[in-house]
Amino acid sequence: MIPALNLSRRRFLRSTATGAFVGPLILRGLMAAPPSSQVRHASFGTSGMAWADLTEIAKHPNVKIVAAADVDNSRTAEFRKKFPEARVYADYRELLQKEQLDSVNVSTPDHMHAPIGMAALLKGINVYGQKPLTHDLYETRRLTEMARKKKLVTQMGIQIHSAREYRLAVRLVHDGAIGKVREVHTWSSKDWGDGGAMPQRHDAVPDGLNWDLWLGVCAERPFIGQGWYHPANWRRRLDFGTGTFGDMGCHIFDPVFGALALTAPISVRSEGAAPNDHSWAINATIHYVFPATRYTTPGTVPVTWYDGNQRPPAEIRALIGKTPLPDQGSILIGTDGVMVIPHVAPPILLPTDKYAGMKLPDVGEANHWHEFVDAVRGVGQTTAGFDYSGPLTESVLLGSVATRFPKTTLEWNSSRLKFTNVGDANRFVKRTYRKGWDSI
Secondary structure: OOOOOOOOOOHHHOOOOOOOOOOOOOOOOOOOOOOOOOOOEEEOOOOOOOHHHHHHHOOOOEEEEEEEOEEEHHHHHHHHHHHOEEEEEEHHHHHHOOOOOEEEEEOOHHHHHHHHHHHHHHHOOOEOOOOOOOHHHHHHHHHHHHHHHHHOEEEEEEEHHHOHHHHHHHHHHOHHHHHHHEEEEEEOOOOOOOOOOOOOOOOOOOOOOOOHHOOOOOOOOOOOOOOOOOOOOOOHEOOOOOOHHHHHHHHHHHHHHHHHHOOOOOOEOOOOOOOOOOOOOOEEEEEEEEEEEOEEEEOOOEEEEEEEEOOOOOHHHHHOOOOOOOOOOEEEOOOOOOEEEEEOOOOOHHHHOHOOOOOOOOOOOOOOHHHHHHHHOOOOOOOOHHHHHHHHHHHHHHHHHHHOOOOEEEEEEEOOOOOOOOOOHHOOOOOOOOOOOOOO
């Protein structure tokens, strides 16, 4: 087993940049401001992951938090206390209209990532966007293209991308430690789905919550309390979240995507249940086929995703012997060995005897949020910018579309952003925004 690197999440959140990323440097910190200048930053969201993002960004000595927008005033107290001089808005559009900004973090429920992110990009503002980058495939492509067109600094919130563990996994594959990779299995135990019936009731909107703004681009509907939508379970709902794929797929696919230098898949097939009328299903098994790369065996490379209580089959688990199967992670099967990438722990090379005493490369680690801020200041580059994280997100979101067509192989043409053999699947590539909300 590779020696433990002992990187706790808490220590990672405190870490500062200590080395360059060892995978493909796909994005592009561009000169957005003089290195000594103060970065004026605003947060979309003030609690949950938004709180984690903005407080980490605020630790950078050159950042000033000037504003935030949150549709639920009852969840802004901690923000107001920590940043008393910052202005607080309910509507992100008003914030963008009134504030002079250098950067923002978009850390809302998934359905508003694209409209807020696009509005910021169009104003020339650098964007740190939470994962998944957007709710739908078309939105992801549009944000990726716009960020490139505007030459803005971007970063997706897959913070483990900058941790030593994931960087080491990528480096070891690039260095040929397990030979050429011929197959990958990746999974999460989370179960962001719901096969039950939708409650047949309408509840009063809680004090402080602007339900219309929370719905945003999605169709109007009555509020349902007890966490059905806000704040607890929106990830389970088709219109607002992206299920376990969106929550964990962008994290766990990330080192696989980077290690193998994957591009767009050519097909995707779901073997699990379809979602119901309102919520994602759980216990997915989704088969991707990607084109070969310089790090894989020739032809194509299969990558299979599992969630809930689904896991790789017995013959794959047998390849790791007595090594415990992580709760979340990946198995990469190479021509010369096997790698297990736990989420988040050091990669494990097997068989153990073969790799005993192997000297590991020093890959360093970085502060994912401060890497973004420094790139905005013109210092260095981001490593999970939209040119990298956009295609990663598209691959993940293809899995969510596939679950709607169980036991059907969907053939994907990435350049056309279109399924070529099942026309009905294309209606899930791009959705229609609610009247009154600008389309992207």
